[in-house]
Amino acid sequence: MHCNVLIVDDSPILRAAIKKVVKLAGVDENRIHEAGNGQEALDILETVWVDLVLLDLNMPVMDGEQFAIELRKREELRDVRVVIVSTETNRERLDRITALGISDSLRKPFEPEDLCRIITDTMGVSS
Amino acid sequence: MTELTPETLNRITIEALERTAFVLVDPCDPGETAEPTRHARIRFTGPTTGTMTVSASDGFLSELASSLLGVEAEDIDIETEGLDAIRELSNILGGSVLNDIGGQESTFSLGLPELVETDSGDAGITATFDCDGECLRVTCRGASSAAESKAA
Numbered sequence: 443m444h445c446n447v448l449i450v451d452d453s454p455i456l457r458a459a460i461k462k463v464v465k466l467a468g469v470d471e472n473r474i475h476e477a478g479n480g481q482e483a484l485d486i487l488e489t490v491w492v493d494l495v496l497l498d499l500n501m502p503v504m505d506g507e508q509f510a511i512e513l514r515k516r517e518e519l520r521d522v523r524v525v526i527v528s529t530e531t532n533r534e535r536l537d538r539i540t541a542l543g544i545s546d547s548l549r550k551p552f553e554p555e556d557l558c559r560i561i562t563d564t565m566g567v568s569s
Numbered sequence: 570m571t572e573l574t575p576e577t578l579n580r581i582t583i584e585a586l587e588r589t590a591f592v593l594v595d596p597c598d599p600g601e602t603a604e605p606t607r608h609a610r611i612r613f614t615g616p617t618t619g620t621m622t623v624s625a626s627d628g629f630l631s632e633l634a635s636s637l638l639g640v641e642a643e644d645i646d647i648e649t650e651g652l653d654a655i656r657e658l659s660n661i662l663g664g665s666v667l668n669d670i671g672g673q674e675s676t677f678s679l680g681l682p683e684l685v686e687t688d689s690g691d692a693g694i695t696a697t698f699d700c701d702g703e704c705l706r707v708t709c710r711g712a713s714s715a716a717e718s719k720a721a
Binding site for chain 1: 584586589638653663665673675680681
Protein backbone atom coordinates (compact mmCIF):
# COMPACT_ATOMS: atom_id res chain seq x y z
CA MET A 443 0.00 0.00 0.00
CA HIS A 444 1.61 3.26 -1.09
CA CYS A 445 0.66 5.55 1.76
CA ASN A 446 2.48 7.17 4.67
CA VAL A 447 1.12 6.46 8.13
CA LEU A 448 1.89 8.36 11.33
CA ILE A 449 1.29 6.58 14.66
CA VAL A 450 0.81 9.04 17.53
CA ASP A 451 0.80 7.42 20.98
CA ASP A 452 2.78 8.17 24.14
CA SER A 453 3.41 4.46 24.78
CA PRO A 454 6.39 3.15 22.76
CA ILE A 455 5.20 -0.43 23.24
CA LEU A 456 1.74 0.37 21.89
CA ARG A 457 3.29 2.19 18.94
CA ALA A 458 5.33 -0.94 18.23
CA ALA A 459 2.21 -3.14 18.46
CA ILE A 460 0.25 -0.80 16.18
CA LYS A 461 3.19 -0.65 13.75
CA LYS A 462 3.06 -4.44 13.41
CA VAL A 463 -0.61 -4.21 12.39
CA VAL A 464 0.03 -1.36 9.96
CA LYS A 465 2.70 -3.49 8.29
CA LEU A 466 0.22 -6.38 8.15
CA ALA A 467 -2.17 -4.02 6.37
CA GLY A 468 0.43 -3.77 3.61
CA VAL A 469 2.20 -0.49 4.43
CA ASP A 470 5.98 -0.51 3.85
CA GLU A 471 7.99 -0.12 7.05
CA ASN A 472 9.82 2.94 5.71
CA ARG A 473 6.45 4.67 5.22
CA ILE A 474 5.48 4.30 8.90
CA HIS A 475 6.36 7.19 11.21
CA GLU A 476 5.98 7.54 14.97
CA ALA A 477 5.38 10.37 17.43
CA GLY A 478 5.01 10.32 21.22
CA ASN A 479 2.58 13.25 21.43
CA GLY A 480 0.71 15.81 19.34
CA GLN A 481 3.57 18.29 19.20
CA GLU A 482 6.01 15.68 17.93
CA ALA A 483 3.40 14.69 15.35
CA LEU A 484 3.05 18.27 14.10
CA ASP A 485 6.83 18.52 13.84
CA ILE A 486 6.93 15.36 11.69
CA LEU A 487 4.10 16.67 9.50
CA GLU A 488 6.19 19.73 8.67
CA THR A 489 8.74 17.55 6.90
CA VAL A 490 6.90 14.39 5.80
CA TRP A 491 3.66 14.03 3.83
CA VAL A 492 1.33 11.72 5.76
CA ASP A 493 -1.87 10.18 4.38
CA LEU A 494 -3.21 8.69 7.60
CA VAL A 495 -2.72 9.52 11.28
CA LEU A 496 -3.54 6.87 13.91
CA LEU A 497 -4.12 9.08 16.94
CA ASP A 498 -4.23 8.39 20.66
CA LEU A 499 -6.03 11.05 22.70
CA ASN A 500 -4.66 10.97 26.23
CA MET A 501 -1.05 12.06 25.89
CA PRO A 502 1.26 14.48 27.70
CA VAL A 503 2.62 17.72 26.16
CA MET A 504 -0.09 17.96 23.47
CA ASP A 505 -3.06 15.61 23.58
CA GLY A 506 -4.86 14.16 20.59
CA GLU A 507 -7.75 16.62 20.64
CA GLN A 508 -5.44 19.62 20.58
CA PHE A 509 -3.42 17.99 17.81
CA ALA A 510 -6.56 17.46 15.70
CA ILE A 511 -7.57 21.12 16.19
CA GLU A 512 -4.10 22.30 15.12
CA LEU A 513 -4.13 19.92 12.14
CA ARG A 514 -7.43 21.28 10.84
CA LYS A 515 -6.22 24.87 11.22
CA ARG A 516 -3.46 24.26 8.68
CA GLU A 517 -4.62 24.58 5.10
CA GLU A 518 -2.07 22.11 3.73
CA LEU A 519 -2.95 19.43 6.32
CA ARG A 520 -6.74 19.74 6.40
CA ASP A 521 -7.27 16.68 4.23
CA VAL A 522 -5.04 14.33 6.21
CA ARG A 523 -7.17 11.40 7.35
CA VAL A 524 -7.25 10.76 11.10
CA VAL A 525 -8.36 7.61 12.92
CA ILE A 526 -8.67 7.73 16.71
CA VAL A 527 -7.13 4.75 18.54
CA SER A 528 -7.74 5.43 22.19
CA THR A 529 -9.26 4.38 25.50
CA GLU A 530 -11.43 7.52 25.52
CA THR A 531 -15.00 6.95 26.70
CA ASN A 532 -16.22 10.51 27.36
CA ARG A 533 -19.11 11.05 24.92
CA GLU A 534 -18.85 14.85 24.86
CA ARG A 535 -15.14 14.74 24.08
CA LEU A 536 -15.61 12.07 21.40
CA ASP A 537 -18.36 14.17 19.77
CA ARG A 538 -16.11 17.25 19.79
CA ILE A 539 -13.30 15.34 18.12
CA THR A 540 -15.60 13.67 15.59
CA ALA A 541 -16.81 17.14 14.57
CA LEU A 542 -13.24 17.93 13.50
CA GLY A 543 -13.59 15.48 10.61
CA ILE A 544 -12.28 12.24 12.00
CA SER A 545 -12.48 9.32 9.56
CA ASP A 546 -13.05 6.56 12.12
CA SER A 547 -12.31 5.52 15.67
CA LEU A 548 -11.23 2.37 17.43
CA ARG A 549 -11.33 1.79 21.17
CA LYS A 550 -8.46 0.04 22.93
CA PRO A 551 -8.27 -2.89 23.46
CA PHE A 552 -8.76 -3.73 19.80
CA GLU A 553 -8.39 -6.82 17.64
CA PRO A 554 -5.53 -6.41 15.15
CA GLU A 555 -7.98 -7.39 12.38
CA ASP A 556 -10.22 -4.43 13.27
CA LEU A 557 -7.37 -1.95 12.94
CA CYS A 558 -6.26 -3.61 9.70
CA ARG A 559 -9.78 -3.26 8.27
CA ILE A 560 -10.06 0.39 9.32
CA ILE A 561 -6.72 1.21 7.67
CA THR A 562 -7.66 -0.42 4.40
CA ASP A 563 -11.20 1.09 4.46
CA THR A 564 -9.92 4.56 5.30
CA MET A 565 -7.29 4.46 2.58
CA GLY A 566 -9.81 3.13 0.08
CA VAL A 567 -8.02 -0.14 -0.49
CA SER A 568 -9.94 -3.40 -0.72
CA SER A 569 -8.57 -6.00 1.72
CA MET B 570 -23.99 4.43 35.81
CA THR B 571 -23.51 0.67 36.30
CA GLU B 572 -21.76 -0.61 39.40
CA LEU B 573 -18.52 -2.46 38.82
CA THR B 574 -18.43 -6.01 40.18
CA PRO B 575 -15.49 -8.39 40.65
CA GLU B 576 -16.95 -10.60 37.91
CA THR B 577 -17.04 -7.69 35.47
CA LEU B 578 -13.47 -6.71 36.32
CA ASN B 579 -12.39 -10.33 35.73
CA ARG B 580 -14.08 -10.38 32.33
CA ILE B 581 -12.75 -6.98 31.25
CA THR B 582 -9.18 -7.91 32.19
CA ILE B 583 -9.25 -11.31 30.47
CA GLU B 584 -10.74 -9.80 27.29
CA ALA B 585 -8.29 -6.89 27.23
CA LEU B 586 -5.26 -9.17 27.53
CA GLU B 587 -6.55 -11.56 24.89
CA ARG B 588 -7.43 -8.82 22.43
CA THR B 589 -4.36 -6.65 22.91
CA ALA B 590 -1.61 -9.18 23.37
CA PHE B 591 -2.98 -12.72 23.06
CA VAL B 592 -1.98 -13.27 26.69
CA LEU B 593 -4.13 -15.81 28.54
CA VAL B 594 -4.64 -15.55 32.30
CA ASP B 595 -6.68 -17.52 34.84
CA PRO B 596 -8.51 -15.92 37.75
CA CYS B 597 -7.14 -17.11 41.09
CA ASP B 598 -7.25 -16.25 44.78
CA PRO B 599 -4.81 -13.71 46.21
CA GLY B 600 -1.88 -15.60 47.71
CA GLU B 601 -1.93 -18.37 45.11
CA THR B 602 0.74 -16.59 43.09
CA ALA B 603 3.92 -14.61 43.72
CA GLU B 604 3.39 -11.12 45.15
CA PRO B 605 3.45 -8.45 42.41
CA THR B 606 6.35 -6.01 42.58
CA ARG B 607 5.49 -3.44 39.89
CA HIS B 608 2.55 -1.07 40.07
CA ALA B 609 0.90 1.43 37.73
CA ARG B 610 -2.06 3.64 38.53
CA ILE B 611 -4.45 5.76 36.53
CA ARG B 612 -6.99 8.20 37.94
CA PHE B 613 -10.48 8.88 36.65
CA THR B 614 -13.02 11.61 37.28
CA GLY B 615 -16.69 11.96 36.45
CA PRO B 616 -19.85 10.82 38.26
CA THR B 617 -17.41 9.28 40.75
CA THR B 618 -13.67 9.71 41.10
CA GLY B 619 -11.28 6.85 41.64
CA THR B 620 -8.21 4.95 40.51
CA MET B 621 -7.32 1.80 38.65
CA THR B 622 -4.15 0.12 39.88
CA VAL B 623 -2.43 -2.68 38.01
CA SER B 624 0.18 -4.72 39.89
CA ALA B 625 2.29 -7.44 38.31
CA SER B 626 5.37 -9.60 38.72
CA ASP B 627 8.35 -9.06 36.43
CA GLY B 628 7.67 -12.42 34.79
CA PHE B 629 4.17 -11.39 33.81
CA LEU B 630 5.42 -8.09 32.41
CA SER B 631 8.03 -9.94 30.34
CA GLU B 632 5.28 -12.12 28.91
CA LEU B 633 3.01 -9.14 28.20
CA ALA B 634 5.72 -6.99 26.62
CA SER B 635 7.09 -9.87 24.53
CA SER B 636 3.61 -10.58 23.15
CA LEU B 637 3.06 -6.93 22.29
CA LEU B 638 6.44 -6.58 20.61
CA GLY B 639 6.59 -10.03 19.03
CA VAL B 640 9.97 -10.90 20.59
CA GLU B 641 11.17 -13.52 23.08
CA ALA B 642 10.42 -12.85 26.77
CA GLU B 643 14.12 -13.09 27.68
CA ASP B 644 14.84 -10.21 25.29
CA ILE B 645 12.56 -7.84 27.20
CA ASP B 646 14.08 -5.04 29.26
CA ILE B 647 11.78 -4.81 32.27
CA GLU B 648 12.89 -1.30 33.24
CA THR B 649 11.81 0.16 29.90
CA GLU B 650 9.53 -2.17 27.93
CA GLY B 651 8.09 -3.96 30.97
CA LEU B 652 7.20 -0.74 32.77
CA ASP B 653 5.78 0.78 29.58
CA ALA B 654 3.61 -2.33 29.23
CA ILE B 655 2.16 -2.06 32.75
CA ARG B 656 1.44 1.67 32.26
CA GLU B 657 -0.39 0.97 29.02
CA LEU B 658 -2.29 -1.94 30.57
CA SER B 659 -3.56 0.36 33.32
CA ASN B 660 -4.66 2.82 30.63
CA ILE B 661 -6.49 0.14 28.63
CA LEU B 662 -8.15 -1.42 31.68
CA GLY B 663 -9.11 1.99 33.05
CA GLY B 664 -10.77 2.91 29.78
CA SER B 665 -12.53 -0.45 29.55
CA VAL B 666 -13.93 -0.16 33.06
CA LEU B 667 -15.16 3.40 32.46
CA ASN B 668 -16.75 2.30 29.21
CA ASP B 669 -18.51 -0.52 31.04
CA ILE B 670 -19.81 1.51 33.98
CA GLY B 671 -20.37 4.75 32.06
CA GLY B 672 -22.11 3.32 29.00
CA GLN B 673 -22.74 5.14 25.70
CA GLU B 674 -23.21 8.53 27.33
CA SER B 675 -20.17 8.29 29.58
CA THR B 676 -19.02 11.51 31.23
CA PHE B 677 -15.92 9.95 32.76
CA SER B 678 -12.45 11.29 32.01
CA LEU B 679 -9.29 9.26 32.31
CA GLY B 680 -5.94 10.69 33.40
CA LEU B 681 -2.46 9.60 32.37
CA PRO B 682 -1.01 6.35 33.75
CA GLU B 683 1.84 6.63 36.25
CA LEU B 684 4.19 4.20 37.94
CA VAL B 685 3.84 3.99 41.74
CA GLU B 686 6.08 2.32 44.31
CA THR B 687 3.34 0.36 46.06
CA ASP B 688 -0.36 -0.28 45.90
CA SER B 689 -2.17 1.64 48.65
CA GLY B 690 -3.94 -1.51 49.88
CA ASP B 691 -7.19 0.43 50.36
CA ALA B 692 -10.44 -1.44 49.77
CA GLY B 693 -11.62 -1.73 46.20
CA ILE B 694 -12.81 -4.21 43.59
CA THR B 695 -9.90 -6.57 42.98
CA ALA B 696 -9.23 -9.30 40.46
CA THR B 697 -6.16 -11.55 40.73
CA PHE B 698 -4.81 -13.69 37.91
CA ASP B 699 -2.27 -16.41 37.35
CA CYS B 700 -0.27 -16.58 34.14
CA ASP B 701 1.96 -19.67 34.24
CA GLY B 702 2.85 -18.94 37.87
CA GLU B 703 3.26 -15.21 37.33
CA CYS B 704 0.95 -12.69 38.95
CA LEU B 705 -1.36 -9.93 37.79
CA ARG B 706 -3.62 -8.02 40.15
CA VAL B 707 -6.08 -5.31 39.13
CA THR B 708 -7.79 -3.08 41.68
CA CYS B 709 -10.40 -0.46 40.95
CA ARG B 710 -11.26 2.02 43.68
CA GLY B 711 -14.17 4.42 43.48
CA ALA B 712 -16.24 2.72 40.77
CA SER B 713 -18.57 0.83 43.09
CA SER B 714 -19.05 2.16 46.58
CA ALA B 715 -21.46 -0.57 47.70
CA ALA B 716 -19.30 -3.50 46.65
CA GLU B 717 -16.18 -1.81 48.03
CA SER B 718 -17.84 -1.35 51.40
CA LYS B 719 -18.55 -5.08 51.52
CA ALA B 720 -14.91 -5.82 50.53
CA ALA B 721 -13.67 -3.57 53.35
